[in-house]
Amino acid sequence: MKFVAYERAKQGTGASRRLRISGKTPGIVYGGEGQPQLIELDHNALWHALKKEAFHSSILEMELGGNVSKVLLRDVQYHPFRPLVQHVDFQRVDARTRMTVKVPLHYKGEEESPAVKLDHNLVNHVMTEIEVSCLPADLPEFIEVDLSGLTNNATLHVSDIKLPKGLKYISHGKGNPVAVSAVPPLVAEEAAPAEGAGEAAPAAAKDAKAPAKKK
Template sequence: MTDFTLNAQARSDLGKGASRRLRRNASLVPAVIYGGDEAPQSIAILAKELAKLLETEASFSHVISLNVDGTAEPVLIKALQRHPAKSFVLHADFMRVVEGHKLTATVPLHFINQESSVGVKQQGGEVLHNINEVEVSCLPQDLPEFIEVDLAKVEIGQVVHMTDIKLPKGVELVSLAHGSDLPVANIHAPRVSKEDAPKEEGADE
């Protein structure tokens, strides 16, 4: 079971120069906690601890216990700034989770029964994912690590929209609340390339 806990230390040395020194000399990632009724707080996290946590997909959609100088605080990962070439984290933003207050978070979609769906198994179609994650609104205790999209009964030419997703109790999709019912996935007929098409009889080989 993944431990969704991070240790951090408060920092007062701010600015780009200070952030570079943190990363270079102490292998620390500068970060900020914001939200709730408290002022934003600048912190630093061990780069290797953050990298280990981010190996788990659920870390992006799970309430994390952020231990700052001995005081634990529930937070969500809100944004990560990564190195453009090496992909390691340069800066992290965390949002405070307030009990009893709804939060918004990005949750991954898990597509199930793709290969056994009507459109693939019986009709020979191909699955296309339009989106792989959704933004949800819910209370902290209702936040799901992922949301399943069942494609078992989807046929060729059929489009699965956000309104077709079975949501966990207490969870709402932000896009639907704004009146946008986006396509999530569809099954289309396989594309046949010219190289794959059968040659006409008598054609030169």
Template sequence: MDAFELNAEKRTATGRAENRRLRKSGRVPAVIYGGNGDPVMLSLEHNDLNHHLDNEAFFSHIIKIKINGGATEEAVLRDLQRHPARPFIEHADFLRIVAGETLRMSVPLHFAGEDECPGVTDEDGVIQHNMNDVEIECLPRNLPEYIEVDCSKLHLHDSVHLSELVLPEGVEIVELMGDEDEQTDRTVVSVQVPRAAIELEAEEEAEAEAAAAEAAEGEEDDAGEDDGDSGESEGEDSDEDK
């Protein structure tokens, strides 16, 4: 796959004050670690990094990081910290990759065929995404940009599980690795009855139950009145007999 490229500068000073200074100057504190090297503290140009983040593929691609204009490290984005209220990136973590060594990454799921799915077009269902990404394990050279989920043949109440995904060669899903009793074959996507329809059905059932209860109560009241009338008649007859 094509790699993204970032220019980075080494930094030696650390701490909150230094990080604040970097951010004010338009740079993002970062670190690269793992692989066969020691952790290296870096800083990146904020706007450049932010531009790359607009591309979904950046989160699951190999990134070439050129340090101080010289040596280049290959890595993947491992973690990203954003400001909770402002559109700023506060820190980035990169994991080195080593050819021949597997790595674990979360890659996005792309859902295909939703518009032609029989459960939606013919049976008035709606697509429900239970997962938007999946953690995989593979060699760096096999790292996919995304994994496609085919929804084109799903009927109402059908679903696709992790074990049913078509994976690129050399790619495994972490949740399906190991012994069977350790695996978690989660639902990825399903076709369900729309929530509005479920709520309407529940409302209609509640109204029907209320009407039935009211009718039953009315019948009990009528029966009680009939019993009272019978009592009075019997009393009158007794007086006449006397």
């Protein structure tokens, strides 16, 4: 994906506020061999680009001052309640340097799995993305995970996900977390009669039929 950025000369709260009023979004690009550089982008174009999953997880081509460089989206700051992007950060990408990035997980095949078709399990997607280390050339837009073999009450861990070539999972000491779980449906148990209730009822009926004793 390609986008256009423009050099930003002024910085500070006041300058950024004026940019937003004029329909621009302030940002910064850093990393690589160059110095951090202040940039600005057209807000509407950026807003629509951010709605695309690929803009968050792919290597992007940024055109700036007539030059095109490869960057990766690193941070987006949104307004608390207005549909407004307040600031955006990009990192330059070096083709020879491994990078750490979060990649979306796309699940498929769960409707055909024994867990759903035979046992009517509810499939929970515990993780929607994983963090990996890779070279820029090996970065995929997403990782596809096949759930067609999922069985009753089973769990799929991160170690069960087949990663594309060149990718290494970053655990941050979390071990082997669950990515997907199949949960059997809840079955309501019939309430058991209270102990002694079966004996008390006939006795009560017998007492009701007995004639009252004369005083």
